Amino acid sequence: MRSVASLDAAEARALVGVLFDLDDTVLDHGQLTLAAYGALWKLRDAGLRLVAVTGRPYSWADVVARTWPVDAAIAENGAVAIVRESGRVVVTERASATERGERSARLKEIVAAASRELPEVGLADDVAGRLTDVTWDIGEHVTVPEAQVSALMALIQRHGARTTRSSVHVHATFEVDDKATGVTRMLCETQHEDATAARHRWAYVGDSANDAPCFSAFRSTFGVANVRGAVARLSVPPRWVASRERGAGFAEIADALVRARGGPVPSGA
Ligand SMILES: [Mg+2]
Incomplete structure (x- = not known):
């Protein structure tokens, strides 16, 4: 894992969006800090789309999708997708x-x-x-x-x-999806992405073993500092790591991404 401070412009500028875990990545022991929430807006104001990808329940992710500056939320480790469409949310869960x-x-x-x-x-x-x-x-x-x-x-x-x-x-x-397959399908079905191109166009930020599928599937992968405690359980660690833990680490990664992309770009520009 390399320091996020050395993230290069070419990789950062290739991105259209950031996928992020919630617990102990954006959230600090379950709480959303001002720094972490500000980081989400900073990424969005820099022109990046945002998707939460969590193991938390559908009911929690539904609130995130409705109230946070995100395009969608993936819940229950990939099994449920909640997508914002024209001010409403559409819930997709595949089992009959x-x-x-x-x-x-x-x-x-x-x-x-x-x-x-x-x-x-x-x-x-x-x-x-x-x-x-x-x-x-x-x-x-x-x-x-x-x-x-x-x-x-x-x-x-x-x-x-x-x-x-x-x-x-x-x-x-008993679902077959993990975070990587669940979010990739949602990106293809609702965000007009190609499944292979999406791996280079979307970054992933996480901290733990249930993030391993996304650390493996996506090219630009980031860990907050507490990911070091889970590295032994990760088949593939993130390529970049923050020096700070949890929400402060997420804010550090957001700063590095925006800085590497050349500073804020007005949304819609
Ligand atoms: Mg986590």
């Missing part, structure tokens, strides 16, 4: 009602098994807002030992589900 019901029943079996085998690990407090997956709290309100996190992820896999983790949650899902 039958598939959704079957997957929900299988997820409930995993929740029951986890509560029997690992009763000390509790569900996250955002599960009620989810459409496609289930989450356990490993670092949001409690700190779960790594041995229990590993045991939970192994249990999920034994039940045939996919699992990933962020800095705050372990996820179980």
